[in-house]
Amino acid sequence: MRVKTGYCCQECGHQSARWMGRCPGCGAWNSMVEEILPAGGTSGAKKSSQLQEPLQLTEIPLFKEERISTGMKELDRVLGGGIVPGSLILLGGEPGIGKSTLLLQVAFFIGERQKDVLYISGEESMQQVRLRAQRLNALSPKVLILAENDVDRVERCIKELKPSLVIIDSVQTIFKENLSSSPGSVGQVRECSAQLMRLAKGTGVAVFLVGHVTKDGSIAGPKVLEHMVDAVLYFEGDRRQAFRLLRGVKNRYGSTNEIGIFDMCGTGLQEVANPSALFMQHWQVQVPGSVIVPTIEGSRPLLVEVQALVCSSGFGVPRRMAAGVDYNRVALIIAVLEKRLGFRLGKCDIYINAVGGVKIDEPAVDLGIAIAITSSFHDVAVSQQLAVVGEIGLTGEVRPVAAVDKRLVEAGKMGFRKTIIPKANLPQVYNGETEAIGVKTVAEAVEIVFKGLRGDNNEGR
Incomplete structure (x- = not known):
């Protein structure tokens, strides 16, 4: 059964059954975004059937924050000590800067510690990922590769496998079948990211999202994507230079004042112990x-x-x-x-x-x-x-x-x-x-x- 969709203005909230270049409510241009409409016919999240009682701040129970080491001290430094289970992390950077290389090395290290890692490839075939992993000496039977773009199928696979880490490369290639807009559009990126966020929080599986960047260097897609995730990391550097800078601009689990420095070589990214040299x-x-x-x-x-x-x-x-x-x-x-x-x-x-x-x-x-x-x-x-x-x-x-x-x-x-x-x-x-x-x-x-x-x-x- 196909879910009903409509268009909503991101400036004033005006709703329309079809897309319009200019919002009739506020007059903003290109602000109409496709959204899924519930059975009632109005956009928005479903209301919870149970009313949650508010708690005093001092009565909320605390749990020990466990972190998963990435095997790279520079990346752990930027993340605040490692990956927090259930977190949603967005990694952005220019094409060819080394985003996929970095995450494939992280997947290999975690896989070697007998923890399953699921790598969702939306841009490359499984054979291409295998060739890159072989070049990086990052082959591990615990790293599972899936070439899929449908976010619903990705969710079912994550619930069945229950890995410790999920890497989605990239979020702009993932789509929701119920939306008629093409992958990478504002509506698709927002809906898919929201679904993955609910999945991460509900299952406790850490999710890495790889994001493309626009001409001005910002991550492509709606700005709400950066508000939605727990951490936003930018991979910077000149592709003609060997070194790379990993900078955190948002982190709910650590400081945003840290950077990681890597050196790109033939076998992948190497940590730089003495950046001044x-x-x-x-x-x-x-x-x-x-x-x-x-x-x-x-x-x-x-x-x-x-x-x-x-x-x-x-x-x-x-x-x-x-x-x-x-x-x-x-x-x-x-x-x-x-x-x-x-x-x-x-x-x-x-x-x-x-x-x-x-x-x-x-x-x-x-x-x-x-x-x-x-x-x-x-x-x-x-x-x-x-x-x-x-x-x-x-x-x-x-x-x-x-x-x-x-x-x-x-x-x-x-x-x-x-x-x-x-x-x-x-x-x-x-x-x-x-x-x-x-x-x-x-x-x-x-x-x-x-x-x-x-x-x-x-x-x-």
Whole structure:
């Protein structure tokens, strides 16, 4: 028996028997989404026959939270210690970034611990999955493969097998037969995800959903998909680079401040024990425009090389580009250097790059960018034993940053003997292998790094 469906506006809730480009209720465009209608003829969830009594918060029983280890410390770190049974986890990333590779390695590790894992392949045949598993040395009899797209059949299979983990690759290929819309549409993704969420909570089976991303980098489908799941993970990185970053943007069972770092090799993804060495492996020659910045990703410190290139502009309007750092903050730093230090950058093209394809979104990198621009502008190299960290204000002051002790420890480990930090952070610094030099302003930092260099002396530049 075919279930009756209708269309509902996601903005105002107006219902219609057919799809319309513009909602007659609120006038929003492309807001009508297909939904399943119950027997009563109105959309919405079925009412429960039993009334649940509210409980006092202190009377709710607590259960010990058991977690399933994935075999990868980096992934366990992002998840908050492992996979929680009954959780629904969404993993997104660009095509070819390594999502399926990561989850197939996780399936192999859990399968080797004599726990069944069900891998639902909606995009590849079972033979293709077998070939990939063989290449990764991830063959296990406990990993069960099913090539299926119907969510109802997937649910029946999960209830029969009762695995410890289910991997669905991908959620955009799963469909519900009762809906007439094509797989990957808003209605299909929402209904299938809601059904899988109820299944995970009801059976205690952990479910991984692989999600495609749109052109702007967000996960394809309705935004309610991210609200529905327990954790949202993004797999980031440049496909032309070997390393990958796994970042948690939502986690009901742990912190969202953690990241995992992996290295893509011929046998799959390998964990990176020393990420600072990975990002600095080609930093050997002392050249103008290169500065090392201790940054914080989650709870771990990383040393990242920031490069700047300043050259005369061949056009009337100078070109400014930033890769791996915030363009708006770069523009702010350039304005501060022009106003407070007298650097004539108005006729210069300026290019900023965080080496290795890493993305830095914290303001503590400001002072490093300013020193890199100054170094390239004057064609004077920064000492190889110096690291720089600090946030810059519009008046040219250097503001304090968080976790300075961790940054200094990491800089000392990697052989840096001096680190310029905000002067306000000096009382709480770690007394380790690197010397902490406190500065109050950008001009003071430039004075220390370049020993008396002033922007006012560059009239002919």
